[in-house]
Amino acid sequence: MGLIILLVLTGILLLLAEVFLIPGIGVAGFLGIAALVASCFFAFSISVAAGIIVTAVNILLVVGLLCFLMRDKTWKKFELNTVIGSKEPKANEFTVGQEGKAVTRLAPMGSARIGDKTVEVTSVEGMIDSGSDIIVERVEENKVFVKKA
Numbered sequence: 001m002g003l004i005i006l007l008v009l010t011g012i013l014l015l016l017a018e019v020f021l022i023p024g025i026g027v028a029g030f031l032g033i034a035a036l037v038a039s040c041f042f043a044f045s046i047s048v049a050a051g052i053i054v055t056a057v058n059i060l061l062v063v064g065l066l067c068f069l070m071r072d073k074t075w076k077k078f079e080l081n082t083v084i085g086s087k088e089p090k091a092n093e094f095t096v097g098q099e100g101k102a103v104t105r106l107a108p109m110g111s112a113r114i115g116d117k118t119v120e121v122t123s124v125e126g127m128i129d130s131g132s133d134i135i136v137e138r139v140e141e142n143k144v145f146v147k148k149a
Helices: 002-020 027-046 048-070 072-076
Strands: 099-102 109-114 117-123 133-140 143-148
Touching (some): 002 027, 027 048, 109 133
Antiparallel strands (some): 099 109, 099 133, 109 117, 133 143
């Protein structure tokens, strides 16, 4: 009787591992089902009444597990609720002719400090060393193009 209980518990644990830990339909799910079937087989080898009871318990456990997993609140615990926002200044905040300083080397892209904001810029004249003075040449869509002052 201990083997039957061990097989039922192993089957349920393997099915849970398949759902929560191991992605896809794989070995753990098949082994879990095989353990539950084996528990029924061994229970029927003891007596018909034991086999019927173990089969009923297995069916109730699997249906209960499925009902638990289908609830909306179960999966809410696994969702990522973090909101990723951008604090990057928009390119339309800068005007042509504005002056600034390259924070990193622009080869051809890098960071520059224009006014009181640090923004990603693109050099139109090749590489510009960090610390060099720059001027905004043009602003297109969400990109700032600069040249050396």
